Amino acid sequence: MSKTISAAVCRDARYHLGFLLLCSGLGAAAVLAPFGIARLRSPASIRNPAAASREIPAAPLSSPEEAACRMLQDRFRVFMDGEVESLKKNYDTGSDTGLWAWEREAARSEYLSMWAKDRNLKIIETKARIEVDGISPGSAGSVWVELTEHAQYTYAPVSGPEGGEHEDPAWTHTFGSRAVHVLELKPCGGEWKIRRDWYSDPIGEEYSLPPCKFLVGRDDAPEDLYSDPAQVRDDDSPAEGGRYDRQAALEYAVKYAGVPVIEGSGKYNPDYKVYTFVGGDCANFASQVLQAGGLKEGYGWHYTSEGSALWVRGEDLIWHLISTGRAEKIYSGTFSGAVKRTPEYPYGAVSSLEPGDLIGYETKGQISHVAVVVGKDPSGYVTIASHTSDRLFFPWDMGWNDSTVFWLIKITY
Structure with missing residues (x-):
């Protein structure tokens, strides 16, 4: 009989303790702990509603300035390795403006490659210095970033009758440019993506085909x-x-x-x-x-x-x-x-x-x-x-x- 009374008292004590903890604001975890299920976690919206709003969608891992500089640098890497498709991940191709910006970059890279090939030349080095000039908030979580791109290119003649690789070119030529970009970046799945890229391109705007082949020996x-x-x-x-x-x-x-x-x-x-x-x-x-x-x-x-x-x-x-x-x-x-x-x-x-x-x-x-x-x-x-x-x-x-x-x-x- 005494054991039955003791068990009932313990159950009542646990109940009243849990009720007091819940009312005092110490949380559901404290209430559930005596019952051995404290490992269960409540949703973020219960723990911290503000945190939940930040987590959907996931916040980009890098700052918009860092992302913008990295994505502009990627454009110059492609001039060397020819992997134009690798740029696509940087663009919000689900939007019309993002798709247009991506297609423009793909055409730009193809144009430069064809221009050099038609003249028996090869781009052997590209490098750029990117400066962030300003940043401002956009709509729906987007960000506008203004940057200045200082670019340098070097080409050399392709040696051999079939245009093979060369280690020691007979000569090189270096030329440079400066362009101002205005990017709209959109957070997508934990990353920043380019929705718009407005700039006057030093490589040119006429991206159909370069002028016809002409070689000067x-x-x-x-x-x-x-x-x-x-x-x-x-x-x-x-x-x-x-x-x-x-x-x-x-x-x-x-x-x-x-x-x-x-x-x-x-x-x-x-x-x-x-x-x-x-x-x-x-x-x-x-x-x-x-x-x-x-x-x-x-x-x-x-x-x-x-x-x-x-x-x-x-x-x-x-x-x-x-x-x-x-x-x-x-x-x-x-x-x-x-x-x-x-x-x-x-x-x-x-x-x-x-x-x-x-x-x-x-x-x-x-x-x-x-x-x-x-x-x-x-x-x-x-x-x-x-x-x-x-x-x-x-x-x-x-x-x-x-x-x-x-x-x-x-x-x-």
Whole structure:
């Protein structure tokens, strides 16, 4: 009888103790502990409702800044290994904008690979420095990240009749660019993914197919085809009393190209406004180079507190130079005509361009871009500098295609 009473008392004690613990807020685990089932855990929403809201969806493991830098760096790795599909995981392909951003990157990588292959070249090194300029919250957990991408590329000729690998290339050429990216990142399954990537691509926006194949043999190249300003011959300035100082124009173009990854280059000239987001800064930069080379302001072409229409608009600038006799259009047409060897131009009309000359790029019936010639690579391929999509020592046709009309402008001042 005493044992029965003791057991009943114990049960009552456990019941009342559990009731008191529950009412005191010590939790269900404390109530259940006397019954040997404390190992059972209540849902996160019961333990901490705020924690539950953070766990669905899972928070990304890295910061948006770290993720953005890593994903932009991945784009340069693909230029080397060709694994374009490996980039897809970085994009929110379930959204229209994310899918478009991914397809753009895939086309971009394919374009550069084809461009190099058609010219018997190989990209042997790519590297980039990514700077985070700002970050701000978006909608539904997304984040906007603004970054500046400083990129450098090096190519070399492919040796062997079948384009095999090479260990010691006969020569290399390095060129650089700067681009500003605005990324929208979305948290997906514990990772950040790119929903939008807005930027003006230095590699170009015309991603259908690169211009047709054209090879310049090393033995066929003229003696003075170099892109290094120190290697431009003194007689690159025009003969017969020409006043245009090509060396001064070249030095200005390199210094203010806005591509600091290339030695000798740096930021834009702070004495001039920047028109990148109001139509583009390419003509403004070209006008500055021309002025540095000795062209005098006048005939509506001038810069005071800001640039005139002839100063800042590419098509207007080119027509002004031609109509005033300061320049001559030596060719306008497709890529194949620009590189065609003729008695007048044994290496093609484009190869007659010198530092300080201009190239206009016509798309859909309008000159939409203008670049400054800064030299040639060791094989004789003309290289350029430009603003908006900041480029320095870039191959003159990279980023364009067979539908582009090229205007080759020789300064005759």
